[in-house]
Amino acid sequence: MTRIGLLGGSFNPAHRGHRAISLAALDALGLDEVWWLVSPGNPLKDKARDMAPLAIRLASARAMARHAPIRPTDIETRLGTRYTVDTLRKLVRLYPKKRFIWLMGGDNLAQFDQWRDWRGIAREVPIAVIARPGYEHAARAAPAMGWLRRFIRPAYQAKSWTTWRMPALVLLRFRPDPTSATGLRKTDPAWQRRFLPQSGSTRSS
DSSP: OEEEEEEEEOOTTOOHHHHHHHHHHHHHHTOSEEEEEEOSOOTTSOOOTTOOOHHHHHHHHHHHHTTSSEEEEOHHHHHTOOSHHHHHHHHHHHOTTEEEEEEEEHHHHHTGGGSTTHHHHHHHSOEEEEOOTTOHHHHHTOTTHHHHGGGEEOGGGGGGGGGOOSSOEEEEOOOOOOOOHHHHHHHOTTGGGGGOOSTTOOOOO
16 A cells, blocks of 8 residues: 655646655655646636646656655646546545545645535545645634534644544644745746756656
């Protein structure tokens, strides 16, 4: 049985904050790998002018994940899923010998009630919420927490997540990394050029 953490996002671009929380989650949850689900698009956001093409974002994720047990993938595009709940249901059925836990930041928990069938997500896989500076109050006061609070597991039991009955939620706290994709895009508006495909190579993971 392989233990996989799933971190979804636009990765526009991927950065050291993504890597740091993934490595910390690997240790805290006893994971074998973290899969970065590089999204074809975020249903909660309007199509952003500065959203890079999927191939560019995937290339930035591969570069940031190098030499770590992190696997960037465009599997949502290949599965034809747009919503997290549909992706999870397909992954669970496609990979019966793998166990999945959903990783997300406290900023996402704050708006989790806006996700399609968010209760269905919680019933499908355990969820590990990683604290983010500035979002702790919003996360704990989130509408979804009114329902999820009763399913919180203590952080010291985090490595036992494969034995938990779902829904199950664990709150993790790591040393914060202030890096943000928004900040990186402002600092380097031409960042996409560093990840342009070479010789047409845009292979999928």
